[in-house]
Amino acid sequence: MLDQLSQKFAALADPTRRAMLTRLSKGQASVSEVAKPFLKRMSMPAVTKHMKVLERAGLVTKTKDAQRRLCDLNPDGFKDTVAFLEKYRQLCEESLDRLGEYLESITNQSNQANRKKTDDRQ
């Protein structure tokens, strides 16, 4: 049995499940509503399983409504993943800064050709 954080990253490591989360970020939906875009590609039980993975990871909650199960994002569920990556976001920004400095350095000693290249990159 994996720890909670590993379960969350594992849940995120599947494009189908990420697409489901994206759908839910637009609002509550039943399992079959969430399933709709995927049913050409895979069966209903496959969708049910994916939902269960998201639920057990704590990223999604379900509530009963007659036969339907209404699914919601659990925003708190993302906190520890975000917190873990926060340490590295700092590094991202630093590396962006380094890129900025680099671009600046080649701009300072710039000629037309260099400036043209930089402009193209926008």
Add this chain to the structure above:
Amino acid sequence: MLDQLSQKFAALADPTRRAMLTRLSKGQASVSEVAKPFLKRMSMPAVTKHMKVLERAGLVTKTKDAQRRLCDLNPDGFKDTVAFLEKYRQLCEESLDRLGEYLESITNQSNQANRKKTDDRQ
């Protein structure tokens, strides 16, 4: 073969690999330096494999130095994972706000017992 983003989340879904990243966030290290804390628990080839997963996911780079392989974090490699979760970070903050409001509401009608409990939680 998984897409790049799935590979990254999959790479993050293992506590050993996350620990390796944390080690590397403190600075460059050879494979065996990174391996050291894990060699009671697992063999060297296991560590090599984990490093390869991180490398193929684009989270780590390796450079040759004689027999050694020096490993570095690749900060840019974290950008798309952070970007994906950024959408949900907003929701986190909103839910933090709700928690704040809730705590405030119970504080306003507070008694000693309530305040004591909250203090313990620090």
Add this chain to the structure above:
DNA sequence: GAGTTAATTAACCAGTAGGTTATATTGGCA
């Protein structure tokens, strides 16, 4: 050139993940 250190590769195994089809459960409705 022989030995040593650092790291990888090969071959293998058990467990898990992601899919399938078929079956069961649960609740609204005629």
Add this chain to the structure above:
DNA sequence: TGCCAATATAACCTACTGGTTAATTAACTC
């Protein structure tokens, strides 16, 4: 009561993961 819809479970299959031990490669050192 009997049927339909929404969802879940069971049983199964294949492929991948994470580990093992043994062997290999590559570069330094004496």
